[in-house]
Amino acid sequence: MELNQAKDFMIIQNEIILKKKMKNMSLNIKKIGIIGAGFMGRQIANWAALHNYTIHIYDIDSEVLEDAKGFITKALKRKHEEHVITKVKYFNILESALKDVELVIEAVSEDLNIKKKLFSQIEDYVSEDTIIATNSSSFPVSKIEDSVQRKERVLNLHFYAPINVRPMVDIMRGTQTSDEVFETGKNWIESIECTPLILKKHSFGFLFNRxxxxxxxxxxxxxxxxxxxxxxxxxxxxxxxxxxxxxxxxxxxxxxxxxxxxxxxxxxxxxxxxxxxxxxxxxxxxxxxxxxxxxxxxxxxxxxxx
Ligand SMILES: NC(=O)c1ccc[n+]([C@@H]2O[C@H](COP(=O)([O-])OP(=O)(O)OC[C@H]3O[C@@H](n4cnc5c(N)ncnc54)[C@H](O)[C@@H]3O)[C@@H](O)[C@H]2O)c1
CATH class of the missing domain: 1.10.1040.10 (N-(1-d-carboxylethyl)-l-norvaline Dehydrogenase; domain 2)
Known part of the structure; x- marks a missing residue:
């Protein structure tokens, strides 16, 4: 093998190792914090629990939280997945909900100020490595990211309802989202048997909504x-x-x-x-x-x- 060929070979090998490493990163996600237990939050919780993730779900409204518990428990029973019921835990204190989670998905009401305030609180309670995503239908995460320090760890993960009928998720970066975070997000979407809809650039309306x-x-x-x-x-x-x-x-x-x-x-x-x-x-x-x-x-x- 000539020197240049050997160099190319090494580069390709390193790329393969890096790709494998990045793919495995989604495996580091085990516990997910879902903020907002309304129409979308409860569906995401239910779907991710069915794919073996531990879920911590939080809502500011305890009645909504109780209702979400009924919805998720019933849905899991209908699927004969009773053993998963205990994987979903319900919280009315944000800090407790976010303890040790590796991924947070914010699914609260479509209000930019609420989302910004929440992102800043979330960052205070999670570890440096935690990924923080928004399920917003209209706000790119670049409009929310100013409220956090670790801008490289935020992204849009936008689900389509109902998830079991439309298993696809838009994934879009903020202005500083790292490749590692994006790749981990993409792998995580695949791990829950959804198709990632990858936005290579900022797009108002994401992929399919557009x-x-x-x-x-x-x-x-x-x-x-x-x-x-x-x-x-x-x-x-x-x-x-x-x-x-x-x-x-x-x-x-x-x-x-x-x-x-x-x-x-x-x-x-x-x-x-x-x-x-x-x-x-x-x-x-x-x-x-x-x-x-x-x-x-x-x-x-x-x-x-x-
Ligand atoms: N409805 C859809 O089809 C759909 C689809 C994709 C994405 N989305 C997006 O998902 C998000 C949620 O939408 P939804 O339809 O579930 O709304 P929803 O009104 O059903 O649920 C929102 C929940 O957020 C809670 N909430 C409000 N402020 C909060 C706070 N500070 N902390 C914790 N919880 C808080 C509310 O109590 C409510 O239960 C929105 O950003 C929306 O754009 C909605």
């Missing part, structure tokens, strides 16, 4: 401008994609108030007039035509019999 946003925007424009009927657009989508539901049916399911708020936040960020949600949608929200949950949205729904 695609879904484009679909929603065009559908809403076609509807508001009277270009096509919602039934026809939904039908086209179903035929083309083979999916059971079209975009308007999906928006009704999510809630038109949520859709309006999300679209408004995209518009606020981009300032592109095409991103402005149609006034027609705003008027529907004002009339409480919010979709499935109020019985009327783009479509009309019969109330469920009690």
């Amino acid at each position: 695609i879904w946003r484009a679909v929603k925007r065009e559908c809403l424009i076609m509807w508001a401008d009277g270009i096509a009927d919602i039934e026809n657009i939904d039908e086209a989508w179903r035929i083309f994609t083979g999916m059971p539901m079209g975009p308007f049916t999906m928006m009704d399911g999510i809630g038109l108030d949520v859709i309006y708020n999300v679209e408004s936040s995209y518009f606020k960020e981009s300032k592109d007039p095409r991103d402005r949600p149609p006034d027609k949608l705003k008027k529907m929200v004002e009339r409480s035509e919010l979709g499935l949950k109020t019985g009327k949205g783009f479509y009309t729904y019969r109330k469920k019999k009690k």
Whole structure:
């Protein structure tokens, strides 16, 4: 072997060793702190517990915490995974919840100030090596990271609900996230049998929400401008994609108030007039035509019999 070949060989070997080392780093995560036991926090807790992680879940509201306990216990029993129930522990004191955790996932209400305050508290209670992630749907971690010292240890881990139906997680860096933290995050996502959606650069709306946003925007424009009927657009989508539901049916399911708020936040960020949600949608929200949950949205729904 010539000297240069030997050098190349050594570099390749070192890269392989480094990659293996990084892959093993996710194995160092055993205990996870989940902050916020609402709609998402309890799902993440349940899913990670099913994948053999010990979970410490905390919420500021003890009633929510109790409710989450009922939800998780029932879900684990349904899966005949009763032995996992004791792997999930419930806390109403943040410091106790964060003792010895290697990964923290913040899943509290979508309020930047709450998240910033919480990140700074979390950093005070965890070890230097702990990774701190946010499940925020709209805030890049770069907007939160100012509140912590160890900016290299933060990242976005954004789940899609319901996790068992949509097992994928956006992973995005802050301005200083280290390669090791990013790689560990990616490996951890794989360890819970989810597909990592890797953002190579900062992206408002992450990976899939950005695609879904484009679909929603065009559908809403076609509807508001009277270009096509919602039934026809939904039908086209179903035929083309083979999916059971079209975009308007999906928006009704999510809630038109949520859709309006999300679209408004995209518009606020981009300032592109095409991103402005149609006034027609705003008027529907004002009339409480919010979709499935109020019985009327783009479509009309019969109330469920009690
Ligand atoms: N709902 C979704 O489909 C979805 C999907 C992906 C990501 N997200 C994101 O996940 C996060 C949580 O959303 P959600 O739908 O679960 O909301 P949620 O309202 O159901 O739950 C939020 C929980 O946070 C708790 N909380 C508020 N302040 C707190 C604090 N300081 N400390 C501890 N707990 C606190 C509340 O008591 C509540 O139980 C948000 O950032 C949201 O953008 C939501």
